[in-house]
Amino acid sequence: MDKYFKGKRILVTGGCQGIGRGIALELWRLGANVVIISNNADNLNTLKKEYPSIDIAYVDLNDWSETRKVVDSLGVFDGLVNNAGVIKIESFLDCSAASLDVTLTVNVKAVVNISQVVAKKMIENNVKGSIVNISSQASKAALKDHLSYCASKGAVDSLTRVMALELGPHGIRANTVNPTVIMTDLGRRVWSPPEKSKDMLSKIPLGRFGEVQEVVNAVLFLLSSSASMISGVNLPVDGGFLAT
Numbered sequence: 480m481d482k483y484f485k486g487k488r489i490l491v492t493g494g495c496q497g498i499g500r501g502i503a504l505e506l507w508r509l510g511a512n513v514v515i516i517s518n519n520a521d522n523l524n525t526l527k528k529e530y531p532s533i534d535i536a537y538v539d540l541n542d543w544s545e546t547r548k549v550v551d552s553l554g555v556f557d558g559l560v561n562n563a564g565v566i567k568i569e570s571f572l573d574c575s576a577a578s579l580d581v582t583l584t585v586n587v588k589a590v591v592n593i594s595q596v597v598a599k600k601m602i603e604n605n606v607k608g609s610i611v612n613i614s615s616q617a618s619k620a621a622l623k624d625h626l627s628y629c630a631s632k633g634a635v636d637s638l639t640r641v642m643a644l645e646l647g648p649h650g651i652r653a654n655t656v657n658p659t660v661i662m663t664d665l666g667r668r669v670w671s672p673p674e675k676s677k678d679m680l681s682k683i684p685l686g687r688f689g690e691v692q693e694v695v696n697a698v699l700f701l702l703s704s705s706a707s708m709i710s711g712v713n714l715p716v717d718g719g720f721l722a723t
Contacts, residue, residue: 492560495525498663502562517535566582617632
């Protein structure tokens, strides 16, 4: 797998921080030509200073037309990781229209939008590519106060299966990775207090939360030729959470 990514062009959305940054940097270390898109200009510029050979592009994924324009301008890719996402913590009874709109727009519509542009270029250029969408254990199990997030990730799993069905004849694979709580910088701040983490940890048979590299490893596997016969699957990286 190490040699597979050398010279490959891979687009990573939301690749400036957390899981997305981990994915982008590991691909870069393996020799891929990485392009990152994000709506955070400061984070993009900071990353560009640290890694000048990584290409960056700013876009607000809420803007369907501008997103298509920007992604189209970036050229042909061998792989795509739809990592960008938002989360709104609201209960079912309190979830607002605004929260649903922004969550579904970024977590679902943007995945469709970007994947359409990238996949069409793959087909036009006879690229047998791979698309990995970052989903969540929340697509499979109800999480309290995560109504819009759970709904959006359930949609991601479903749309990925349709992508696998319709893009398969063109040699393009589509899969999801479904993590549990991951110890990004934000994850450590939110989940370190025992009173916060106790209930969630009790549902994970391995007894711990995941690390960024563990998600990165799963994404790279699905992007690579090592997973050449795998398409349409939802791969949990959850320590057994969904087995309970």
